[in-house]
Amino acid sequence: MREPGSNSKEVRRRNPTLPRDGSGFAWLALTLAILLWLATVWVMWQVKQVMTANGFQALWADILLGLVAILPLGLLFPASQSLRQSGAARRALQSENLIAARVHGSEAHTWAWFTLGYAGALLLFLLFVLFFIANNVAVGRTFFQLELIANSFGLILQAFWINVVIFLFAGFFSLVWGLVVAIAKLLPGKPAQPIRFIATFYTDAFLSLPSIIVIYLIGFGLPLTGIGFFRNLPLEALAVLALTLTYGAYMAEVYRAGLESIHPSQWAAARSLGLSYGQTLRFVIIPQAVRRIIPPLLNNFIGMQKDTALVNVVGVIDAFNQARIIASNDFNLSAVTTVAILFILITIPQTRLVDRLVERDRARFRQG
Amino acid sequence: MSFLEIKNVRKRFGANEVLRGLNLSVEEHQVVCLIGPSGCGKSTLLRCVNGLEEIQGGEIRLHGDRITGPGVDLNALRRDVGIVFQSFNLFPHMTVLQNITLAPTQVLRMPEAEAQEKALALLRRIGLEHKARAYPDQLSGGQQQRVAIVRALAMEPMLLLLDEITSALDPELVSEVLNLLRELAQEGMTMILATHEMGFAKEVASKVCFMYEGVVHEEGPPEQIFAHPRHERTQQFLSSIIEAGRL
Structure with a gap:
């Protein structure tokens, strides 16, 4: 029996759990x-x-x-x-x-x-x-014969310069080309449908092709066609072309994701002020999208940088090819280790840069 | 002929017909308030007037010139008709000043210096001159919305559309935005507001339109609509607003 007037709800007592001493x-x-x-x-x-x-x-x-x-x-x-x-x-x-x-x-x-x-x-x-x-x-x-690494270093560093040049050119071109493709994919309206279709087909095709095959086909195939322009191009330029085509597709996908991630209200705001489609892209959408996609773009960059080692299949004397020659002379892989070290040395700062950029952007938008 | 004539406008989103033959006319220097339950088409109507949405039937005329249908230069139309959104929609990567000068310099081809001077004058007017170099997310909601209004004003529009511009604001920030609108109304700016601020509508509106199911159900001067609504729907709507303590 409860006392009259007492709270009809029973008070629950909490029994503390006994800690363990560990x-x-x-x-x-x-x-x-x-x-x-x-x-x-x-x-x-x-x-x-x-x-x-x-x-x-x-x-x-x-x-x-x-x-x-x-x-x-x-x-x-x-x-x-x-x-x-x-x-x-x-x-x-x-x-x-x-x-x-x-x-x-x-x-x-x-x-x-x-x-x-x-x-x-x-x-x-x-x-x-x-x-x-x-x-x-x-x-x-x-893998780690210090003597061989030291001896081969100069020669390989020279050949590595080829990788850097290919990478810089292909990087620049694929950035521009990717943006063009991405915008083509996003063109509005019915008249642009064929262009959208071609752009979509292009990205689908090159996303599914292994880059080594593209390099092989372009590096060997185009000079074989005998078309004067391609016949006279150095192999390095063909490698740049192949990498641009492959990575342009990757870049296009990143751009597209970035452009689509900008909220439609930004389009509405810009268009409502009288800005044209192109002006809206240029002043409002792309600047915001680029900030968001710098990390994935740079990641693609790093991926492309590594793929410059694939150009050895068409006979470009890049660092990897040079190292293989040395390695087969010495019956030892230490020269290839040198290439590996070089790639690591130039990639790590870029990875850290990506982290820094992401952090900086976050900080700027947080301070508000 | 009215300044703005909206005749029998129909707008569909898929199977959902939002505007069902809507008629409305607005005279110069009028402040027209659109009220009504959410989903009745207030925002859609404003977006149609600005050409952000295509309409499927009827027509809209500004100064007698048809501004809907094929072949209309929407960019030119939007120079004359400004719109301010519920969620401000400032450009987050630009400073306040850049937000305001972008359209005048790019669309009107105004020299940069002149555009900046004008923008600063507008900012001074709303007391935000010191925020000219700030980014939108460094401002409060009320400040952002005032900048958004000024951004539209920098194009010197002949008609300003305001789409529930105080709905996303904290209550204590609403008044600073409404004060700016009040000033604009006194200066004779022609405005159409979609709003839930009944008190404000009562005070500044030349005409209040109650929208329901895609048409203007009842319209008239604010005294009449708020004190003696004729239609049952209007009465129901207003009594639920009063119940919520908003009138």
Whole structure:
């Protein structure tokens, strides 16, 4: 029976959940840290043996190995922090101080994860070292002969210039060509239907064609036709043409997505002020679309840059072709590694630039 | 012959007929307020007058000249008929000043310096001269909408269409926009407003039109429409507005 006048609704009590002290996780982290340290010592010992077997002896190398071997001891710090916090959490639980127990428990958890994160990275590093020295440093010899890399560097850098030139020209042309195609695809009205159809067919076709086939067909095929203009073009120009055609289609798709992403109200606003279709595109739609599509456009750029290595199929002496020649002379792939390093060196800044541009644009629109 | 004559206009979106033979005439220096439930075709009508929508029947004449149908120079029409939208539609990548000078310089071929001077004068008038170099998203909604109105005014239109321009604003920002409209009305600007601001319509309108199901159901001076609506639909509409505390 309830008291008269009391609230007829029963009051629900909330039972706080008991926090865990996280000691299990902490012990796991500590065990892993110790095991990994032992593994590192073992791997470094292996490296030392391989070095001895190859007659390589240097004090700096020994010091380096020793340093790497004691590095994992650093993992003991977060692991022991984790243990300490979980101990504190357990004591707090015993004195029924739930809030302190929660705080210490979550600290213990964080430190344990910290240990695991670094342990994971270290593990990957150890695996890589093992792979590198496996089979008496076969991997190292095949890909990373420092001497060969140094010797071939000048020659390959020269050939790499060809890649850069092809890329710059093809990049510029495909940017312009892509915009033309995109606008052709978006032309309004019935009279423009054939143009829209051709533009759509073109993009569909070149999006589905592997660029290596386009390069092959254009680089070999066009000179074979004997048409004077094409016969006298250098191979590099034909490569630029092939890449422009292929990547123009990609660029067109990016532009189109960008142009279509501008809200129709912007069209309405511009047209209602008396601006023509072309003026609206030029002053209102394209400037806004370009901002949005710079990252995907630059991504296409990077893709195209990498595809410049494909022009070797028609015999252009680019960096990759040069490296293959050197590699077959030396029976070693280190020269190709040089090309790989060059591509990485010029691509990473661009990727970072894309990130920066995206961030800057976001910041400008956020400050409002 | 009226300044603006809308005769028997029909507009369909697919199977949905939005305007069903609508008639309306507007005289010079009049302020005409379109009221009515949403979906009754107020915005569509304004967009048709500006040539943003094609109509399927009837005709619209401005100064006796037909402005609908094939062969009409819409760009020329839009120089004379400005429109302001509910969502402002300022160009976000341009400063306030660029927003205002774009059409005068590109469409009217006005020299840049002259256009800027004119734009600054207009901005001074609405007290936003200091925002000339700001971007639209650095302004409040009310400021953006006033800039949008000024952008339309910079083309010196003979007719200004205003499509629920206060509907997207926070309540405390509505008055600054309405004050500007009030000034324009006093100066004799011919305007057609689609609006839910009944109090404002009552105050400045020369004529109030209640639209329902794609036609002007009832029209008259504001005193008559708001105090003695004749038709049942108008009465229902107004009483629900009063119920919501908006009149």
